[in-house]
Amino acid sequence: MSEVDEKDIKLRFEAISQFQSSPEVTARDLERVRKMLNEKTSGLRTGEQKIWRKIMNNPITKLAAAAVIIITILFGLKFTGGPDVANVAWADVVEQINNYTKYKCRQRLVREQGPQIPTMRVYHLNLSQRRQEVEDGSIHIIDMRGTDPITVELYPDQMKATVTKLIGFGPKKDPHIIEMVKRFEQESTERLGTKKKNGKILQGFRHKPNKYNDFTVWVDPKTKLPVEIELVHTQRGQTIFLDEFEFDFELDPSAFSTDIPEGYEVKTIIQDYRPVESKEISAQDIRSGLNHTSYTVEKLSWIEKLTIMQIGDPLMKKMGKVYVTGILSDDGNHIIIDQSNMHSDYKEAFMEWILKEQLVMEAPSGAKLYTHPRGSDYARFYLKGFAEANPEFFDIKNLSEERFTRMIVMSDGTILGLVANKKMSNEKLQELIESLVEIKAN
């Protein structure tokens, strides 16, 4: 079997189908073409205007032209039904939204399975700064303007704060939902009619840009602004509900400050996205690089070779550091165990695999093994990443169609990835999981 199968091709097309130019670039390019066309049209119009002037200077043709204009207006009124508050065009909504740069709303995320995310009130100051007030009382401040974006989680009841610094990740703009809504085209937006909510008549629009996202937007015809937005992530089995919108909210700028209030106990997490030098390291290096429990593999009888390396995250275009333990077994299988701060804890629940998890094994130590919905791709990228960093250990030409991935959730909640190039027996798999030991400080 070849490495490239139909599923792989479809995955690539799927990735291409997600590409979007930024709204600024699209608007700029469209404006450029419009300008070019208008210049062309105005050149042509000079000739046409001469004919129009001739018509209007002639009393007979002038009356005929007036009659045509009146008929056209009457026809238009008849068939558009005249002025109607509930008949808003999508383009009007976009135009109205464009008048605002900041907004706040209530955000609820409902999942069909897996852990639920608490409801929060989100204040979007701009594409790089937002504040989230979560119903559990915590406050999140996200500031992605600088080279090293910062997220701050404040827990006022416990006087605790967690600061996450994303070194080398920014500056970034976060295309939030209103920004996505602004991109809908009139032509591909379906009208849903009206519904009544809290005594107000709302007009609905639906837009399904692809098979992954299904948007429904309910608009107040008077303000032409969204009142409710529902975004169904069809593949992830979750729906995001936004309501209680307030555009151009008033909030003191200090509410977006990432400075920690006095008296808070601060925990700092560093996630390093700077280019990573691939090199062999020791188990102690893993320990010092991770902000959670780190693991190493104890020597097993069937392990012929074991190499520990740091490499750029193969799933993130090599941004961010991943610690990989490469194992060559006596039957010629290449196995990789990966650990990183991206797998830091159950925040990983945000990732798609845990939503579609399938428990396949539970080791006596309490460690659990789950399948990964895109395990073959995950394995391919890790094996490729390892092969590039250490071609002597693994040659990518030997990539096997049998490759697979298992996600390991240790009994303390730490998550590791396990990739193997070829099939492994359950006994060997279990033996390997049981051989994972915490790296203690020297």
Place this chain on the structure above:
Amino acid sequence: MIERQRKILKLLDTSGADLHRLLARLTLREDVVGDLLQELFIRLCNSRAFDKAENPFAYAHRAAMNLAFEWRRNRKTACQPLEENCQSAPNGSSALGKMIQAEELEQVLNAASKLTDLARDVVVMHYIEQKSYEEIAQRLGKKPQYMRSLCSKAMARLRELLVRQK
């Protein structure tokens, strides 16, 4: 001529963003889309066939695909992916969505450029624009079963081309 200009301006207003998106996806280059979009509309302005087109959007859409693949065949330098789409979210929520790396996307699009025009258009519409076979058939004036069969053969051909590339 003036009528054609108006028709084209209307097309720009109603479908300009869709055509822009299509060009972006087929080139994976945000920096060249503007030039290609301008080139597309210049071609439409100079096209008498556009006047006769029953569905101006379908005509422009086909022209955009031809233009993008023409650009793909002619260019000599390697492409850079759109940064916005290739970056990964800090919480890793979409990390797996970013797994398919730029070079592999380039490969599949380059392979698609070697398909026949009809097969290529069907593949792009079905897999990149996620249109159903019924919608594609309606747009191209063919039968849905034919579109399905053509797409299936095109996928087999793409596979061959990609294996050969490797």
